[in-house]
Amino acid sequence: MASPLWPVLALAAAFRIPLLLLPGAGRDEATYFYWGHHFEPAYAPLLQLFSRFSSALPLPEVLQLRLPSFMAGMAALVLFDALLRNRRASRSWRLMGLLAVALSPWQTYAGSILHPDALLLCFILAFLLAIRKNRYLPAAVLAGLAVWSKPTGILLLFPLAYLLFRSGRFSRGVAAGYAALAGGIAAPVLLSLDWPMIQAIAEFGKMAESASLWQRLLVEGASALLLGGLLLPVALRQVRKSRWREWVSPQMDVEKAVAGVTALTFGVVFGGAVLITGQVKGNWILPACVILWPAFPERWGRKTLMGGILATGVVSLALVGAFRHPEWLRWSENRIAHLGNTYVLQAGTREYRVSASHSWSDRVREYRSMGEFAGEIRRAWEQANPTAPAPRWIVSDDYGLAAQVIFCCRWWNTSLIIPGDGIFCHTLPGAGIDRLPGGAILILGVHGPPEGVWPRLRYVKDVVRIRHPICGVPVGIAVSDGVLRKSTGITDAAPRRWREKLIRWLGVHFK
Structure with a gap:
């Protein structure tokens, strides 16, 4: 049979x-x-x-x-x-x-x-x-x-x-x-x-x-x-x-x-x-x-x-239909009272804090192409740093949007620093470091102004403000030269040496 x-x-x-x-x-x-x-x-x-x-x-x-x-x-x-x-x-x-x-x-x-x-x-x-x-x-x-x-x-x-x-x-x-x-x-x-x-x-x-x-x-x-x-x-x-x-x-x-x-x-x-x-x-x-x-x-x-x-x-x-056609979900949310609010209820407080998506339709729209938004960020970066093809670091208060920008722009060598998120606690440099190596830094402020994303980082200048591709809130974009102020001792933590060795080993053997 x-x-x-x-x-x-x-x-x-x-x-x-x-x-x-x-x-x-x-x-x-x-x-x-x-x-x-x-x-x-x-x-x-x-x-x-x-x-x-x-x-x-x-x-x-x-x-x-x-x-x-x-x-x-x-x-x-x-x-x-x-x-x-x-x-x-x-x-x-x-x-x-x-x-x-x-x-x-x-x-x-x-x-x-x-x-x-x-x-x-x-x-x-x-x-x-x-x-x-x-x-x-x-x-x-x-x-x-x-x-x-x-x-x-x-x-x-x-x-x-x-x-x-x-x-x-x-x-x-x-x-x-x-x-x-x-x-x-x-x-x-x-x-x-x-x-x-x-x-x-x-x-x-x-x-x-x-x-x-x-x-x-x-x-x-x-x-x-x-x-x-x-x-x-x-x-x-x-x-x-x-x-x-x-x-x-x-x-x-x-x-x-x-x-x-x-x-x-x-x-x-x-x-x-x-x-x-x-x-x-x-x-x-x-x-x-x-x-x-x-x-x-x-x-x-x-x-x-x-x-x-x-x-x-x-x-x-x-x-599948909701992901392929987010407008169907938006239509339902507009006609069914409190449907959109159920997303915030089940997603939890962390999700509300770290993501700009606050409804089901916002959530599924994350899977639409962000090429136009990423292109604006790329152009803004090139105007501010014409000699650097990509930032060495992106500092942001929204891990998801920052990672999506890296993916869309193919900035594979760009590293993330997400100061307010415990999942990314290892990205923070040690308290003794006073400058990030690698040149200029791109700052993306989604939940607040760019200068407030990481108080340790010396804020240099605004470049542009762009509408968020999903929820429409203004995203502040700025650059920094990587100079760090004195550590507050609250959010900075030096990575463990053995852990860094493991990451380097993985990077060497799985290029």
């Missing part, structure tokens, strides 16, 4: 290609691509390396940009099918599972837009598949590498620890060796995390303090349902009808027990984030829903499953 995998791969590609061909780089996409040329070991370094590789391919820029996520999304479906086959799932159940994952808006987005979620899902599925085949050395390696795909990959170390120390399959020495291997692989990424970066990550999706617990739960549930489609209802039914103690029992099939521990870990950690820290991100918990499908098959009626898959596909088509 023919495998259901290939038709599903073709269908998934049909859904994702329109997003793959969006004309512009979104702010997070541009940032990951920027990191591909200026490595940041603490945040999704594997995605950065894959971006660096794809940028060397003879492809249009948008394909270079998104090829890593597109390939990871397809690989996730192949791994998911392999896991279903190893669980001896029937052809119809495999088909339903593949369609549920492939057509989910979450994977439609993460499998076409440059984003680490599809890559993380690959590591989770490959980890479980290795355990299913009793290949514990590759499983330990995959658990250690998961954090290289995304910081939340650290959670895979917990089910690995359960496998090694609770399943009864390993002696203490062997278990300790596998644990040390996984920890050693994960260590370079974990040790690259500084406290300001951890604080910034803890703000992802954090709703305002005024949001009640019920609002948080409602937004989390709606987000997970819209992004995950059929995956969430199936997972919730598994939880309701099963006993968690049986799921994680050492007497159970070891791969099934590890899958249960993995799903439980994601559920507890990100459920706790909603309740305790107020962080609401529907996509964070969805890997647990994927895991539960092959490990605990639920024989729902064919009509029910097909209805859920059809609804999931319709939502994905609406997502």
Whole structure:
């Protein structure tokens, strides 16, 4: 009987290609691509390396940009099918599972837009598949590498620890060796995390303090349902009808027990984030829903499953349509009261602070071409510095717009300094430095005037003010000679020497 995998791969590609061909780089996409040329070991370094590789391919820029996520999304479906086959799932159940994952808006987005979620899902599925085949050395390696795909990959170390120390399959020495291997692989990424970066990550999706617990739960549930489609209802039914103690029992099939521990870990950690820290991100918990499908098959009626898959596909088509035609979303926001405000509510306080996009239509318009805006900035720079083809540094209070400018202008050797953002805390020079090497500096002030972007930097002169290409606010552009005032001691932090050596090593070996 023919495998259901290939038709599903073709269908998934049909859904994702329109997003793959969006004309512009979104702010997070541009940032990951920027990191591909200026490595940041603490945040999704594997995605950065894959971006660096794809940028060397003879492809249009948008394909270079998104090829890593597109390939990871397809690989996730192949791994998911392999896991279903190893669980001896029937052809119809495999088909339903593949369609549920492939057509989910979450994977439609993460499998076409440059984003680490599809890559993380690959590591989770490959980890479980290795355990299913009793290949514990590759499983330990995959658990250690998961954090290289995304910081939340650290959670895979917990089910690995359960496998090694609770399943009864390993002696203490062997278990300790596998644990040390996984920890050693994960260590370079974990040790690259500084406290300001951890604080910034803890703000992802954090709703305002005024949001009640019920609002948080409602937004989390709606987000997970819209992004995950059929995956969430199936997972919730598994939880309701099963006993968690049986799921994680050492007497159970070891791969099934590890899958249960993995799903439980994601559920507890990100459920706790909603309740305790107020962080609401529907996509964070969805890997647990994927895991539960092959490990605990639920024989729902064919009509029910097909209805859920059809609804999931319709939502994905609406997502694709919104990205391809932002004016549809703007029209809806103008006619549905408070629809635009729901973006700010679910995006969180950090997003409101660091991004100029404050509505759904603004968010999808980020993926339109910014060539005209970038061209104005290039011309302004050339008028101010006719001898320098590109700035050595861009100092800005908006990481996304600055990264998009670098991407559009192809200023691959230009480095970013984002003083007010913990994710970019490593870009700040040490307190003892009194001048940035490399000549003149370009300053982009989005959320305030250029002179206020970084108080340490001596402000020289305005060049021009340009309208923001998405929201229309004035963007102040200025230049500086790189002279630094005395450090305030608040935002400046000298990079760790070993970390700088790691970045240099990556830069040498992955040019």
